[in-house]
Amino acid sequence: MSESSAQNAAEPAASAAGSAAARSAAPGLTTAQRNAVAELMRVSPVADELGRRFARAGFELHLVGGSVRDALLGRLGDDLDFCTDAHPDDTLRIVKGWAEATWETGREFGTIGAQREGLRLEITTFRAESYDQITRNPVVEYGTNLVDDLRRRDFTINAMAVSVPGHSFTDPYGGLADLAARVIRTPGTPRESFGDDPLRMLRAARFAAQLGFTVQPDVYAAMVAMAADLDRITAERIRDEFTKLLCGADPITGLRLLVDAGLADRFLPELSGLKLEIDEHAQHKDVYEHTLIVVSNAVRLEGPECDFILRMAALMHDVGKPATKAVGSDGRVSFHHHEVVGAKLTKQRMKAMRYPKDVISQVVALVGLHLRFYGYGRGEWTDSAVRRYVADAGELLPRLHKLTRSDCTTRNRRKARQLATDYDALEERIARIQEEEDLARVRPDLDGNAIMELLGVPPGPLVGQAWRHLKEMRLERGPMDRDEAEAELLRWARTQGIAG
Template sequence: MTESTPYAVQRREPTEAQRRAVAELITVPPLADELGRRFAAAGHELYLVGGSVRDALLRRPGALLAGGTALTDQDLDFATSAHPDQTLEILTGWAETTWTTGITFGTIGAMRRGLRIEITTYRAEAYDRVTRNPIVRYGTSLDDDLVRRDFTVNAMAFSVPGHEFADPYGGLVDLAAKQLRTPGRPEESFADDPLRMLRAARFAAQLGFAVDPAVRAAMTAMAGDLGRITAERIRDELSKLMIGADPVAGLRLLVDTGLAETFLPELPALRMQIDEHAQHKDVYEHTLTVVQNAVRLESDGPDLILRLAALLHDIGKPATKAVGPDGGVSFHHHEVVGARLTRQRMRALKYPKETIAQVSRLVALHLRFYGYGRGEWTDSAVRRYVTDAAELLPRLNKLVRSDCTTRNRRKAAALAADYQALEERIARIQAEEDLARVRPDLDGNAIMKLLGIPPGPAVGAAWKYLKELRLERGPLPPDEAEAELFRWARDNGLLPPEN
C-alpha cells in the first residue's frame, strides 16, 4: 500500500478582525473550557472542530451561539495534540465514563453531565485507496489535521480555553458563499474516502450549499469509487440527506453526478423519454415534486418513512410502461412492482426490516385512493383501506395528497376535494366502529366454544373469515355473527349440514 500524495492546498486564513468577530460570535459551553484547561495543564492543545464550529457560524438551532446556553443536545468533537493514552489519563477523574471503540483511529469518547464528547488526536494519515480505512499516522499540528477533512467549512477550529479561531483553508469565506469546497484537490480527498461525495450531496440537502464546480467534476468522474463503501454507510448518508431541509437538492446532485447509479439506479431510471404526444409526465421530475410536497405536509419534523415512500413510490413505472394502439401510455400495476423493487433496494442498502415493511406498504397502497371520486367506494372499501394502512394511515394520507402534481387546476381541485371527502368518511366510520381495532365479532375463545373444537388452524381460518365479514358489513349483532360462523363451519365440513 502506498501513501497518498500530499495535498496541493491554498491557504486562505482569516484576517485578525475576522478572528475577533468569530470569537465574539461563538459561546463555548463551560464544560468545554473546563476540559481545555485540563489539557493545557498537561501541556497539550485542544480545539473544538467540525460541525459544532460550522453550525455556530451558521447560527443553526442548538449551536454554540453568542448569548446561548450550554449544549445539552449536541455532541462535541475535539482535536488534540495529545495521543490517546494521554487523553485517557487527562479524562480520568473528570469524565463520568469513557469508551475506546475508536482508539484505533485515535479517538476517545467520554460523557460528562449529559454531554457526549469525542476527542481525536491530530491526524495526518494516508489511505490505502482500496477501502476507506486510513493508515493512521498522528500529526504534529492542527494544520495536519484540518487539511485532511472533507470540506473547508468543516476544517475550522476553535481553541479551548483560549478561544482562538483557526481557519487555514478558507472555510469562513466558503461558509459565507454557501459553497462546498475541499481543502485540497477534490480528487485526492475523494480517492481517500469516496463517502465524502455522498456527504457533499447530504450537505447540499441539509445546509442549502452549492457544490464548487471542481468538486462536482470530481464527483462525476469518480462516482464508481463509491463501490468501495459499505451499504450501511451509504444508507446512513442517504437517510441524513432525505431528512435534510431540502432533500431534492441532494437528490438532484446524486443523479446529475452519476452517484445514484451506483446505489439507487431506480431513481435515474425514472428519467424516461416522454412520448411525442406527452401522454405521460416526466416521472423523475414528478417524483422530486412529490418529495417536496411530502416535506411541506409534515407537521412534526422530518419523517424518513414518508420521504422514502415519496421517493420510491413510482419506481415500478419503467418496468410497467406500455403504449396502447391509440398512443396512450399506461403503467398498470406499477404500485405492485414498485413495492417489490422497494423491498429489494432497501434490503440491499441494509435498512431495518420494519422500515422496509412500512415504506414498501406505502408504495403498494399509494394508488388505492384513485377511483374514489367516481362513487365506487362502499363503506366496506373504506374499512379495508383503513385496515390495510393500519398505523400508516396518516402517512398514506400525506403520500396520496403529495402525489397530486397535476398543473390542471380543475383536476387538482377535484382530487383534493375527493380526498377531503374520503378523510371525512374515514373519520365518521372510525367514530362509529373504531376501525383502528377492527376484530371479528367473535374471538377465538368464542369460536372454539361454539364449534366445540380445540385450538388449531380451523380456529384461525374461522377468525379470518369473520374478520373479512366484519370489514364487509360492519359490526354484526351476536346472533347474526354466530349464525354466520355456523354457516361457514358447515360449508367447511366442521359441522354436519342442516337437514
C-alpha cells in the same frame, strides 16, 4: 510535545492572518455569526473546563469540524467534536473522574467519547491518516499538528477550529469565507479528498441538501469522474449518508446532485431510471420530475420533524413504472400495477442498503397502497371499501393520507381541486366510520377462544382460518352482535364440512 509545541508557536500568526483574510473575503457573514463560537464558550463552560484539563496535562485541545461550522451557523447541538495532540490513553486519563461517562467505540480511529452535563464530547487525536485505495478503509496514523489534521478533513467548512480555553480561531483553508459564500470546497484537490474516502462525494450532496450550499465546479467534476469509486464503500455507510441527505432541509437539491453526477446509479439506480419515463398524469414532465415534486410535497406536509419513512415512500412510489410502461393503440401511456412492482423493487433496494426490517416494511406498504385512493371520486367506494382501506393502512394511515395528497402534481387546477375535494371527503368519511366503529382496532367479533368453544376444535390452523373469515365479514358488513357473529361462524363452518 516539543514538535507539536513548535508547530503551534507558528500557528497564532497564521491563524490570525487566515482569520483576517476570511473576514475580508466573507462580508456576508455577520458579526453575530463570527462571534458564535466565542458565545458558545461563554454559555457552555464544559468545553473550557475540558481545555484546561488538557492544558494542565501538557496537551492542546480544539473544538473542530462540524461543531465550529454549526456554531457559526447558529445551529449547534449537544454533540461537540474536539481534536488534540493527546493520544487515546492520555485522553482517558485526563477525563477520568471528570466525565460522567466514557466510551471507546472509536478508539481504533483515535477517538474517545465522554459525557458531561448533557453534552456528548468526542475527542480525537490529530490524524495524518491515509487510505489503502482498495477497501477505502482508513489506515490511522497520528498527526502532530492542527493544520495537517484540518487538511485531511472533507470540506473547508469543516476544516476550522477554535482552541479551548484560549478561543483562538484557526482557518488555514478559507472555510469561513466558503461558509459565507455558501459553497462546498475541499481543503486540497477534490480528487485527493475523494480518493482518500469516496463517501465524501455523497457527503457533498448531503451538505447541499442540509445546508443549501452549492458544490463548486471542480468538486462536481470530480464527483462525476470518480462516481464508480463509491462501489468500494460499504452499504451501511452509504445508507447513513443517504438517510441524512433525504432528511435534509432541501433534499431535492441533494437528489439532483446524486443523479446528475452518476452517484445514484451506484446504489439507487431506480431513481435515475425514472428520468426517461413519461408520466401519464401530466405529459409535460417525466416521472423523475414528478417524483421530486412528490418528495417536496411530502416534506411540506410531514410536520416539524423529518419523517424518513414518508419521504422514502414518496421517493420510491413510482419506481415500478419503467418495468410496467405500455403504450396503447390510442397512444396513451399506462403503467398498470406499477405499485405492486414498485413495492417489490423498493423492498429489494432497501434490503441491499441494509435498512432495518421495520423501516423497509413500512415504506414498502406505503408504496403498495399509494394508488388505492384513485377512483374514490367516482362514487364506487362502499363503507366496506373504506374499512379495508383503513385496515390495510393500519398505523400508516396518517402517512398514507400525506403520501396520497403529495402525489397530486397535476397543473390542471380544476383536476387538482377535485382530487383534493375527493380526498377531503374520504378523510371525513373515515372519521365518521371510525367514530362509529373504532376502525383503528378492526378485528373479528369473536376471538380465538370463542371460535374454539363454538366449533369444538383445538388450537391450530383451522382457528386462524375461521378468525380471518370473521375479520373479512367485519370489514364487509361492519360490527356484528354476538348472535350474528356466531351464526356467521357456523354458516362458514358448514361450508368447510366442520359442523352439521
